[in-house]
Amino acid sequence: MADYSTIRPTAGTRSAAIDAGLRAHMNKVYGTMSVGMLITAFAAWAMSGLSVDASGNLTQLGITLYTSPLKWVVMFLPLAMVFLFGAMINKLSAAGAQLFFYTFALAMGVSISWIFLVFTGFSIVQVFLITAVAFAGLSLYGYTTKKDLSGWGTFLIMGVIGLIVASIVNIWLASPAIMFAVSALGVLIFAGLTAYDTQKIKADYIAHAAHGDAEWLGKAAIMGALNLYLDFINMFMFLLQLFGSRE
Template identity: 65%
Template sequence: MADYQTIRAGISGARAAAIDEGLKAHMNKVYATMSGGMLITAAAAWAISNLATTADPAMAAAQLGNGTLLTGLGAALYLSPLRWVVMLAPLAFILFGWGALMRRGSAAAVSLGFFAFAAAMGVSMSSIFIVFTTYSIVQTFLVTAIAFAGLSLWGYTTKRDLSGMGTFLMMGVIGLLVAMIINIFLQSPAMMFAISAIGVLVFAGLTAFHTQEIKGTYVAHAAHGDQEWLDKAAIDGSLSLYISFLNMFQFLLMFMGQQE
C-alpha cells in the first residue's frame, strides 16, 4: 500500500494542494456511495419483510416458530430452498462477479452493480425485521455507526502502516465463513456467540484497514489523472467499507438484538 506521507513529501506546491483537495473529494464520494448503498439495503429489507408477512390468517401460507404468519412470498424466501439462493447470491457476486465488473465495466456500470448488490443484500437480510424488534435493530445500527465512524477516522488519520493487518484479517474472514457454514449444521449457540465476537473484531479491524487503503490508493494514482479509474476505485472502496459496516452490524445484532 502506498504511504500517504511518503508520496506527498515528493510533491510540492500547488500539486500537493490539489492532491489534498482531490483526496477529500474522493473520500466524500466513498462515504456518500456507501451511505446510499446502506439506504437501499435498509429500504429493500424493510419492504420485503412487510411483503413477506401478514396479520391475516386467511392470507398466510406458513407460520414461523415465533408465531409470525408468512405470505406465499415469505414462505418461499424463508422456508423453501430459495432461501439458500437469496442468502448466497450476494456472496457469489462478490467472489465471482465484482472483480470482472471492475476490470471491464465503466464507472457507471460499477456504480449500478454496487447498488444492485446493496438491494440484493436487503432481500437477504429482510428476516431481521421478523426475528428482531425494530427498536433493537435501530439501536444496534446507531452503535455500529458510531463505532464505524471512530474506526474509519482512526484508519484515515493514523500514521501507523496498517497494511500488515490485511492478510491476517482476510484469513479471519475465511475462518468465520467456514465456522458459520459448519454451525448451520451444528446449530451451537456457544459457537455462534464465539463467531459473533470474533466477527465484530475482524470487521472492526477491516474498517480501519480499508479506510487507510482507500486513502493510499488514491494518492498513489492521483498523479496519473485517470478519472475513470479513480471513480471506479471510489466505488470499490465504498463496497469494502459497506461490507465491513454491514457485518459489524449483523454480528453486534447477535449480542444486542431483542427477538420478537
C-alpha cells in the same frame, strides 16, 4: 541554476490539489456507501413487510423466501455477487460499477430482511446506531493514523475466510456457542477491516492521483464504498446477533 522560489510553490500547489482531490474521493466513497445502505435498509424493511400478513403469519412470499429451497439462493447471492464484482471490475465502466454496487445493495437487503421478523425494531435501530458510531470512529482512525496498517490485511482476510467457513458449518450444527464465538470474532475482525480499508482507500488514491486516470479513480471509489459497506453490514449483523432483542 534552478529557481527554487518557483519550484516550491509548484510542489505546494500539487500537494494542495492532491489533498482536495482526496477529500472529493473520500466524499464519493462515503456518499456511495450511504446510498447503498439506504437501498439495503429500504429493501429489507419492504421485503419483511410483504413477507408477513396482518396476523403475523408468513405470506406465500415469506414462505418462498425463508422456508423453501430458494432461501439458499437469497442467502448466498450477495456473497456470489461480491466475487463476481471483483472479477468484473476491470471490464466495467465507472457507471457500470456503480449500478452493480446498487444492485448488490438491493440483493443484500432482501438477504437480511429476516432480521425484522426475528429481532425487535427498537433493538435493530439501537444496534444500527451503535454500529454507526463505532464505524465512524474506526474509519476516522484509519484515515488519520500515521501507523501503517497494511500488515493487518493478510491476518484479517484469513479471519474473514474462517468466519465464512464457521458460519456455513454452523448452519447445520446450530450451536449457540459457535454462533457466539463467530459473532464476537466477527465484530473484532470487521472493526479492524474498517480502519484497514479506510487507510487503503486513502493510500491507493494518493498513489494513483498523479496519473490523473479519472476512470480508474471512479471505479476505485466504488470498490472502496463496497469494502466499507461490507465492513459496516457485517459488523452490524454480528453486533445484532450478540445484543439484539428477539421477538
